[in-house]
Amino acid sequence: MEEEFHELTDRVRGELRSPQDLVAYERLLGLARKNTPAGREELARMLVAVERPLWAREIAAFVLGCAGDKRAFETLVLLLNYREPVRCATAAHALGRLGDPRTARAAAALATNPLRTAYALHPVRLLAELRAPQSVPALIATLERLLTPHNPYWRVALACVEGLGALGDRRAVPALTAAAAHPRLAAAAAASLARLGVHEDVTAGDGAPADARAGNGAGPPDGPDA
The missing domain is CATH 1.25.10 (Leucine-rich Repeat Variant)
Incomplete structure (x- = not known):
């Protein structure tokens, strides 16, 4: 130390x-x-x-x-x-x-509390470091809650994406796939999905997945603060 x-x-x-x-x-x-x-x-x-x-x-x-x-x-x-x-x-x-053993429970409670999202970055990173049973469910829940247009806490969402990739649990695939549609999260989500053996094309210039560019009816990507 x-x-x-x-x-x-x-x-x-x-x-x-x-x-x-x-x-x-x-x-x-x-x-x-x-x-x-x-x-x-x-x-x-x-x-x-x-x-x-x-x-x-x-x-x-x-x-x-x-x-x-x-x-x-x-x-x-x-x-x-x-x-x-x-x-x-x-x-x-x-x-x-x-x-x-109380640490992971406390970090999960802080990370998932919608009233404390502004202070959730370090609890999220701690959960990924601890690799506790609470880590993956808490990170998924926090990430899913933050996948809304113009959410100001995209750095917390990014930490969730990176943490889920590091933890390597395939329960995170749906949330990471959804995160790949958000421009500020797309590259990290693709990297995390790749670590889980899932390859998502997020190389579009506007950060959208490839299927959004292919005209399959998907809407435009979220705004820059998503």
Whole structure:
């Protein structure tokens, strides 16, 4: 976790607002680097202590999560659904190493919640990484919900397409075939289908499948935000 830890601590350093913050930050880094049972106990207490800044709890949860300490689970799930993508990415990295069976269920709940789609990118990527029983159904459900014209969350849909290709489960073929009709998803959908042994022609200049160009009655492709 060394590279990710340095990225996290460098970012957090920019959030410090007082000399007291700097002292607390240095102590926190010392505990993280020692990696002793006593140090982990103190980090775990920090997760539930009142009036601790978010950056302190983020560092503590990241260190504990990467060490497989399940006391970090609740804080990491909270951060996975946070409004700042950089914190979501940090939480997803730690959750992927935590080894907690609750992680996939939590990620699936976040990914499939239509009210939280704006924050679903990292839960979707985490589901693909985990390869859990919940992964494929959750990614299919999320992708199908996003295959509507002018949907602004096409990056989340793209992550679903890529994740389903990586997971290699043929239950995803119908959803990936539908995704191939969307210009921003077409190339990734074709690649994912190919990984599943299905070859979809999505090489049309406008991103539509070949049958749409052949005049078979199919309508025009969705708009650029689909």
